[in-house]
Amino acid sequence: MGTARTSSAAGALHHLRTGPRGGVPVVLLHPAGLDLGYWDRHIAALRPAYDVVALDLPGHGGSPGGPRDWPLERVTATVAAFLRGLGIPAAHVVGISVGGMIAQSLALAEPELVRSLVLIGTAASFSEEGRAAIRDRARQARTEGMEAMLPATFARWFTSQALTDRPELIDRATTTLLADDPQVHAAVWDMVAELDLAPRLGRIACPTLVLVGESDPSTPLAAARELTDGITGARLHTLPDASHLAPLERPELTIAHLLPFLAGQG
Template structure:
């Protein structure tokens, strides 16, 4: 196609999502959109999220109407250049529909990988391992109190180019609840053991929040296993932390309290719905889950401060490192990005909270892909 016709399709947010509701269009036919602009709100049972345009152009057609519930991958609309004719748009829609009917099976296979529990040393870890490709695999490490669903808007996109592994840290999600002394050293060791168990000698590591500190500990303790580091609002870059919110995220036992606690993670509070809070509570209510988090909290965030300093590790890093931080982060303040050494490529994101990977999905994914691609080449 020369006219840059791009399909807007029902995105897949998370592991279990098979369909979503087009809550509303936020742009009208004829409007100009740029890649990354939010064009619609999508509701699922777990999350309401903005859908960002994968391309720049003009929204030429809204195929789906607000209120419709559609399967993942279904055509929502078409973005194209102004000079594409209406006939071309219609032909594109017809051929899209024909294609997806043929490809349906394959697509489902590629993205529907269910997590599985594997035994790694003393832990059973819940692991979601998707994607193929020649490149060095990517390991995603979520933050304190999170789980692998934190990557629901990223993992499958990043898996287009390489194998991408997300897992629940010990004490989190569906993994076993023994966290030892709760230190990043113990958690990094579990991550390293996981790589070994999956036969991965070396990986790109992407860590969020406490997962960022774990990624750095991995580099410190197992440098041979780390190809590059991508740090998202990492812990260990300063003293300050919103201890109150962390405590609520552990202790809240009512949906409404948990929803409030989780809202501190994002700048756009409407992203955190009741269902999302319910899903976090389901994990919290497993026997041993809160105790595990309390242990980690005591080891890493004692007395209302960050008690780990990963700065020296970052200073000493001799591999490509990139950093993302939301300027409106309410958990670990963006000030932590200030003292980062010059060799680190920084992306400070305005109007974004503690979870850029959820709040600024398209841009985040694109920047990560670019970073990984570049380092593959240089490696």
């Protein structure tokens, strides 16, 4: 049960792979601005039973990339090529926020690659008001830099209790965000502002679990219900005392739902 931390020739995506080779693959897609390291608790929980692959999306962590890598179709194709380059024929795909949007897109564009979906704190579409706010987020990153993004980002990501009681988490996320390329960050939000997968959700045929923090202001319960209403058979669970990035704030809750769901898929 080894661990590999390399750059893949397919898409040059930096990744960590651990767990039994030949086991069922689980692929982890992080949110905008962060990297694979934020899956640490989930990787530890999954690696005894699964072939776990966590990757850095283009322009994040150790992966090269720029703004041109961030149209949704392009980043989806990059992830698909990366998985094929690793010899993974199909995987359970778990995504947070933007990672969940890419997971949906992958299930639509390359359904044979996706055994199941776990969508955490994510959405398929946004209101016009929401799109305007996201475009403003992109503008701020592009013109003011990453430091200007921090207060509003943390207010969306975490509950007020976490902001007060978890300084180590906030310090870690601050360090990561300040190291990001603001032009890449802006391009990610440009993509999100145009996202509209809702009309195609009915084409997703794989088992799907949707998790949402009860205090999530970015992709609230209504967004989660749009996913479960659109994807046949999808299951929805609300996570108490959690905001947008529940896997960081309350990893024990997301793991408690993730493991039984994956075990039920065989």
